[in-house]
Amino acid sequence: MSTVWFNGEFELGTLPMDANDRGFLLGDGVFETIAVLKGQPKWLVEHMDRMEASASELGIAFERQNVLAGVVDVLQKTAHDSEVLRATLSRGKTTRGLSGTGAHPSLLITLSSFAPEPMQPCRLKISTIRRNEYAPSSRLKTLSYIDGIMAAREVAGDADDALMLNTAGNVASTTIGNIFMVKDNALITPGVDQGILPGITRQKYLSLSSMQGVERAIKPDELYTADAVFICNSLRPLRPVSHLNGTALNLQSLENLWYEITTLMSKG
Secondary structure, eight states: EEEEETTTTOOOSSSSOTTTTTHHHHOOEEEEEEEEEETEETTTTHHHHHHHHHHHHTOOOOOOHHHHHHHHHHHTOOOSSSEEEEEEEEEEEOSSTTTTTOSSSSSEEEEEOOOOOOTOOOEEEEEEBBOOOSSSSGGGSOOOHHHHHHHHHHHTTSEEEEEEEBBTEEEEESSEEEEEETTTTTEEOGGGEEEEEEEEOHHHTHHHHHHSSEEOOOOGGGGGGGGGEEEESSSOSSSEEEETTTEEOOOOHHHHHHHHHHHHHHTT
16 A cells, blocks of 8 residues: 655545646646665655756746655655655646646655566567657656557557657657667667656766766667667666567676666665
């Protein structure tokens, strides 16, 4: 059972949500998903920084201390070694019209148990649905996930996740994570101009000292000749890609990378 905190109060059952809340009606909001290991949230500062920057760009009121206070309250309910905390901020109720600002955002924080599966291989299939590298929604972690949902549904019978290209036909990301390829001792990933969400774990990989981090456009065919390909997000920091469109990919050893990222996570 999840712990649910909404606008300053713990809730059991249904939420007292306004029927005119823009998060529910229009997907007008932002969120962060944070791994919690033995009661400790991982990279909380980085997640809060990204959430605040996204809210600011969208014109949604963000009170950092209020969000952090809610996180502290919820973490007191921790009951498992591995959990996931999600903070969701909606614009709340506004006047009619898309340009409404809203003065009273809604804040929802939940905490649920989570069973990580380290280094679990993943099969990808390229979706026909593209990420728009020119759209703000491609680089902000908003509640508007319909493109990813449709891409995931499109490949569900053939793969574990969808690989999404951008409008130029370059590799962008999967529906739920950033993608890397390992080639000639370099970690190569699409740049922020390629229609990606700049993930927290992605940035940690780019800062590793053992391999050169490279951000650039990647053609889909390059993945077939890479030494290894993997995806990552805050809950699954390294998931090797075993197949793309049914073709087996190289699976060069990724144990050293796994060791480095888990060491980083252990430092919070």
